[in-house]
Amino acid sequence: MANLVRRWTSDDIGKLKEMAGKHSREKIAAELGRGPSAIAVKAHQLNISLRCGRSDHTAEKTGPGPMPSS
DSSP: OOOOOOOOOHHHHHHHHHHTTTSOHHHHHHHHTSOHHHHHHHHHHTTOOOOOOOOOOHHHHHOSOSOOOO
16 A cells, blocks of 8 residues: 655645644644644644643742732
């Protein structure tokens, strides 16, 4: 059985760019009908980060802050 290489279309690349940083590599792969490794390779070639952004929870880490003076 031969492995067929499916070329990346401009629509595929656009969707990858749109989803990168918002969704997991596995979700992007499922959406594009490709394997997670193919997503990682193409993102690397295009210098696109797949790391999902984290919301800023600094207030939770540092506590509520100083007590108000009365």
